[in-house]
Amino acid sequence: MSLPFDEFFLARQPILGRDQHLVAFELLFRTAGSTEANVTDDAAATAAVISHASQLGMEHVVGAQLAFVNVTEAALMSDYVRFLPADKVILEILETVKATPELVARVRELKSLGFKFALDDVVAESDDVRALVKLVDVIKIDVKGVDPARLPSLTASLRQQHKKLLAEKVETQEEFRLCLELGFEYFQGFYFARPDIMSGKKIAxxxxxxxxxxxxxxxxxxxxxxxxxxxxxxxxxxxxxxxxxxxxxxxxxxxxxxxxxxxxxxxxxxxxxxxxxxxxxxxxxxxxxxxxxxxxxxxxxxxxxxxxxxxxxxxxxxxxxxxxxxxxxxxxxxxxxxxxxxxxxxxxxxxxxxxxxxxxxxxxxxxxxxxxxxxxxxxxxxxxxxxxxxxxxxxxxxxxxxxxxxxxxxxxxx
Known part of the structure; x- marks a missing residue:
């Protein structure tokens, strides 16, 4: 399934390292008419974008940084995923993807071709997470979706498996500092663009x-x-x-x-x-x-x-x-x-x-x-x-x- 490329928007969200410098962008593709992310539309959007990647050139979109690209089960199992440059992208396995034997085998195959993977929106160590965690390089944790009391134990458990952790939806400096203390490597969210107004401050x-x-x-x-x-x-x-x-x-x-x-x-x-x-x-x-x-x-x-x-x-x-x-x-x-x-x-x-x-x-x-x-x-x-x-x-x-x-x-x- 594919839809005309002109019906899609591109969103580019920054991913920062511990030093607050850019390391990557997450590329998000959405249909024009939908108010919420729609799985069918997004699968078609991913297909449309990947099929145009060779024309656009990923370096034009993200420059020297890496690109995190969301992939559904259909995208992972398809041939068109291989149009993406393995050295420029990290394939982000959506939380809706089930870790079937066929899918796990496909991830192994793509890894052998040089692709790297991230797990998206992890809020707990489910069976699907456990089945895929050995194969991925980065685990994205939705800090808004995890009970704050459980966040330290979840991050500690995943870090023991030598995985790099990415905190998603970090919206305040306080959240950034907490995630820094918990050992997160990467951060996504607009905390860095939120004005922290200081009363009476003068321009340097x-x-x-x-x-x-x-x-x-x-x-x-x-x-x-x-x-x-x-x-x-x-x-x-x-x-x-x-x-x-x-x-x-x-x-x-x-x-x-x-x-x-x-x-x-x-x-x-x-x-x-x-x-x-x-x-x-x-x-x-x-x-x-x-x-x-x-x-x-x-x-x-x-x-x-x-x-x-x-x-x-x-x-x-x-x-x-x-x-x-x-x-x-x-x-x-x-x-x-x-x-x-x-x-x-x-x-x-x-x-x-x-x-x-x-x-x-x-x-x-x-x-x-x-x-x-x-x-x-x-x-x-x-x-x-x-x-x-x-x-x-x-x-x-x-x-x-x-x-x-x-x-x-x-x-x-x-």
Whole structure:
């Protein structure tokens, strides 16, 4: 069974290691009309995606990271699962799959071909889990689905079998710290993007330096003034030169000096790289495998491309889209309320309405991207797309183009 590829959405959820850096993405494929995950639809979605994997190229979707791909019993037993690159994917056996002798034999066969496996949504050591646990590399535990009193004993038992544990649905810093103590290796959930607002907190000097530079760019200061301001911070200078020499910057030939960078890039591109630099770890080089930076740049690029699709050729609208996307996670970055941040930074009215209240066209675009991140790919998402006169196909093409752009950036900046 297969359905037209254009009927499916793609959601990409980050998986982090103990050091809070990206190690993988879980790829989720959903039909456009369903409000809940539907097994039949999802099996068809997996089939459609795998059959297109050779055309898309998994590296365009996940870059240097691994991809966790959900597989049903039908997908595991099928021939098309072998279209996936064994070195790039971890096949995630859904909790609905029964460990029949035939299925266990198939998992052994695929392992012999180099595939790795994870068990999804484990909440207890059932017969099916026990039958498959020796064959898998990673066990995903749904921390919301396990009684907190039982979680320590369940994790201890599975760790004794030398399995790497992945905590799913980690939504708060407290949950992350608990799972860290229990010995989990990997973490999935949006705890890292949740603003932990600290009352009276001020923006750090290193971050203020970049915001001051953004103000200079926005206020049309001359190139010499901007260059002097950049040179006051050696790390900003270094990171800016590294960023502008990536393929994603789209500049031909090597740029060696700040003056040249400012001249060649122009104000629009300079503003973009400074916005990206906000997410660099203070006092360190830009690291594209920081999840907040990946998420913010993906949002920025998607809103830029959505703006261009809706308003072809209108670069100013596209730039505002990029700004809204990348600024949308600064509350989590600075541990401050968005209101306090926007009191510090001069942001245009449309962008301000989108960031504070998800209002206006940019607010609608941001809502769409947030629904995709959370895998809420049902009727609300379809309706939001229709309101902006975008199709499902448009959105997936925009998303893949954004992923590819981020991956180009990540290839050079590490």
């Amino acid at each position: 000097p290193s971050e203020l330096a970049i915001l001051d530079l953004l103000e200079l760019v926005n206020s049309d200061a001359d190139n010499h003034t901007i260059e002097l301001a950049v040179k006051r911070d050696a790390l900003i200078s270094l990171n800016l030169l590294r960023l502008v020499n990536t393929p994603a910057a789209g500049v031909r030939g090597k740029i060696d000096t700040l003056g040249q960078a400012i001249e060649v890039l122009g104000r629009r591109q300079l503003q973009r790289w400074l916005q990206i630099l906000l997410y660099a770890t203070p006092g360190a080089q830009v690291e594209m495998n920081l999840p907040l930076l990946q998420m913010a740049t993906t949002r920025g690029k998607m809103l830029e491309l959505m703006s261009l699709k809706i308003h072809p050729g209108q670069r100013a609208a596209a730039d505002t889209g990029f700004t809204v996307g990348i600024m949308s996670l600064t509350d989590a970055l600075f541990s401050m309320s968005m209101e306090d941040i926007l009191d510090t930074v001069d942001v245009a009215g449309e962008a301000r309405a989108a960031l504070l209240d998800r209002e206006g066209e940019y607010g609608e675009m941001l809502n769409i991207v947030e629904m995709l991140e959370k895998d809420k790919c049902g009727k609300a998402l379809s309706a939001a797309l229709r309101h902006l006169d975008l199709t499902i196909k448009d959105l997936r093409e925009i998303e893949l183009a954004a992923f590819e752009w981020i991956n180009e950036l990540a290839q050079e900046v590490h």
